[in-house]
Amino acid sequence: MAAIFNLNHPxxxxxxxxxxxxxxxxxxxxxxxxxxxxxILAPFPGHRQGGGGS
Amino acid sequence: xxVTGERSWTGRVREHAVAALPPEKLLPDxxxxxxxxxxxxxxxxxxxxxxVIIGSGTILTLKxxxxxxxTGVGHFFNSLHLWSVELFFFFMVIHLWGKYxxxxxxxxxxxxxxTGAITFLVAxxxxxxxxxxxxxxxxxxxxxxxxxxxxxxxxxxxxxxxNFGQMYSFHVLLLPAAVVAIVVAHIxxxxxxxxxxxxxxxxxxAKARSPERTESSP
Numbered sequence: 001m002a003a004i005f006n007l008n009h010p011x012x013x014x015x016x017x018x019x020x021x022x023x024x025x026x027x028x029x030x031x032x033x034x035x036x037x038x039x040i041l042a043p044f045p046g047h048r049q050g051g052g053g054s
Numbered sequence: 055x056x057v058t059g060e061r062s063w064t065g066r067v068r069e070h071a072v073a074a075l076p077p078e079k080l081l082p083d084x085x086x087x088x089x090x091x092x093x094x095x096x097x098x099x100x101x102x103x104x105x106v107i108i109g110s111g112t113i114l115t116l117k118x119x120x121x122x123x124x125t126g127v128g129h130f131f132n133s134l135h136l137w138s139v140e141l142f143f144f145f146m147v148i149h150l151w152g153k154y155x156x157x158x159x160x161x162x163x164x165x166x167x168x169t170g171a172i173t174f175l176v177a178x179x180x181x182x183x184x185x186x187x188x189x190x191x192x193x194x195x196x197x198x199x200x201x202x203x204x205x206x207x208x209x210x211x212x213x214x215x216x217n218f219g220q221m222y223s224f225h226v227l228l229l230p231a232a233v234v235a236i237v238v239a240h241i242x243x244x245x246x247x248x249x250x251x252x253x254x255x256x257x258x259x260a261k262a263r264s265p266e267r268t269e270s271s272p
Contacts, residue, residue: 028144036148039092046090 180229
């Protein structure tokens with residue numbers, strides 16, 4: 001199957017003491033943290049800043 | 055109602071269900087204003103990816119392994135199923151982070167938190183039995199390596215990872231049914247208790263700074 005990136009090789013891994021994780025796994029975790037922060041900080045359409053509860 | 059006037063168990067269940075969840079609570083058309091934040095979207099994103107998982111998984115089950123291995127459309131549905139699982143965990147974990155940091159178990163919502171946690175814990179073996187059911191060399195490797203883990207935990211006799219029939223059955227029927235059942239309970243509890251209001255940081259900080267303390271406070 002044609003792929004844009006060569007997928008037929010072992011994953012690049014990060015080793016640090018006991019910590020061992022593939023680079024792609026680290027990228028996904030960093031992405032999740034970024035999405036979490038953006039979800040909290042990004043303005044929501046139609047929401048009035050400092051608006052009270054119902 | 056029977057001739058004697060006694061209510062049947064179905065009547066009692068109906069009245070209890072309607073009392074707990076009247077239609078306007080079961081299917082609300084309004085939400086609190088504090089729900090207007092992107093962090094509240096991750097619950098429904100998890101649900102949407104679960105729907106794609108169940109749908110694509112159903113089609114894979116109906117068509118069988120020769121279809122998903124050897125046809126283009128089958129391969130596409132196989133990939134759809136895998137990537138919807140990846141998204142399900144992506145969104146569910148962010149949903150978990152949001153709910154943890156906003157202490158969403160407040161206000162009598164402990165069962166909402168517990169059903170959410172159990173969903174997460176049950177979804178993990180559901181995904182892992184899927185990895186073991188791929189019918190490729192990767193799955194064979196996973197099953198032989200993880201067999202050691204199950205044996206070391208003492209459950210290897212009951213949960214045999216190299217028994218394809220058992221792993222496939224767990225993955226297709228038992229664990230998805232458990233996930234869906236617990237998710238339904240989770241959502242009904244959210245409907246019953248409502249979305250938790252945000253932590254009131256300003257009030258909490260003012261209280262902490264206040265020199266006045268009541269006798270009941272620690």
